[in-house]
Amino acid sequence: MDKEQTTIVLFSGELDKAIAAFIIANGAAAYDHEVTMFFTFWGLNAMRKEEAVKTDKGWLEKIFGWMMPRGANKLGLSRMNILGMGPSMIRHVMKKHKALSLPQLIGLAQEQGVKLVACTMTMDLLGLKREELIDGMELAGVAAYLGDATKAKVNLFI
Amino acid sequence: MDKEQTTIVLFSGELDKAIAAFIIANGAAAYDHEVTMFFTFWGLNAMRKEEAVKTDKGWLEKIFGWMMPRGANKLGLSRMNILGMGPSMIRHVMKKHKALSLPQLIGLAQEQGVKLVACTMTMDLLGLKREELIDGMELAGVAAYLGDATKAKVNLFI
Amino acid sequence: MDKEQTTIVLFSGELDKAIAAFIIANGAAAYDHEVTMFFTFWGLNAMRKEEAVKTDKGWLEKIFGWMMPRGANKLGLSRMNILGMGPSMIRHVMKKHKALSLPQLIGLAQEQGVKLVACTMTMDLLGLKREELIDGMELAGVAAYLGDATKAKVNLFI
Structure with a gap:
């Protein structure tokens, strides 16, 4: 029998939404x-390496790079972010x-063979x-x- | 014939999103x-009782309890929240x-037999x-x- | 064979979410x-005409009309909106x-026969x-x- 398929688009750049996405994916x-x-979009920020990576970019791409959080340990919340x-x-x-931290949830997803796909259009746009x-x-x-989504029953946009 | 299944994850804590979720669920x-x-996560706030309930909690859980809105009449909007x-x-x-208010929409959902499930992990985390x-x-x-979601065609994350 | 069906609810009023919705829809x-x-809800703002349209409205509906952005060129972002x-x-x-702008993505969707539906309840509420x-x-x-959603495999709420 074919395996059930599940897809999750992570569009949002907040810690809490990324955690929810990975808990459902790992489940x-x-x-x-x-x-x-x-x-x-902002969901890619969760998947950035923490350390700065030397790349060859234009100034606008550099500004985006500075403005956006670098990796799972830098994300804010969708609420109660004050101070x-x-x-x-x-x-x-x-x-x-x-409870597993976001970096641990990401590691678990990789161990379990969850396919992690970066949107090429976003990468282009944000450099x-x-x-x-x-x-x-x-x-x-x-x-x-x-x-993938047309083969799946559970398709979420987070 | 089997009934159609629909599932909605309510993650967000805003009034407008909770209303949208319950309108779709009731429909x-x-x-x-x-x-x-x-x-x-924050979606649970819509389901809190309005009155304070005496519970035995640690200080961090108490702070979360104070910071988060208590029930459907206390939620803010995702936009135009100013002042x-x-x-x-x-x-x-x-x-x-x-139009039905959120408390009325919740009551209607219960009358119609919508299954209302609180996420145990969130309850643990937020105390x-x-x-x-x-x-x-x-x-x-x-x-x-x-x-439930794998039996459903319509699975939304709100 | 029947065509695959896809539905997208656009609830959010932000430029980036509207762009994501139309990219998936056009794809x-x-x-x-x-x-x-x-x-x-706020998703309707993306579909407003840019020019002011003379209508017969109550004062509250007029305030909503002024407060909400008029069309695809006026939307803000869900992040990095500062200044x-x-x-x-x-x-x-x-x-x-x-990359196609939001107005171009909307035009492409219309050319491709994407069904664009305005929620009558929201129109009533916001006038x-x-x-x-x-x-x-x-x-x-x-x-x-x-x-439509019960005939579709991919149902997203954005």
């Missing part, structure tokens, strides 16, 4: 779904409850280079996403 | 779908047009207790959500 | 899906990369009149949306 993978996560307190509270409380993203990501466009 | 239930709403004017304008205009939520909710995790 | 239409976009710099940066970078929306839109409610 689906644990139930033996084939899972594709498609990172587009930067929310994200550290959430990280604290997740640790206290032994993100492949070497700025964590290793092991595929690069593809909306056509590839739709190809 | 689907009226068309005889089996509907599951899964309340996670707190937006939410009361929306509530006024909905009343004027005899929310069962007795702080409106009566009649089920408690479950991501596995239960995925079980 | 699906290019792959010969029957695509329905359902514009509700109004984000939207013009995005528009600049899209032009530089020869939007048919003549304030771009030409060629259908008007319908949640029942029509659910009718």
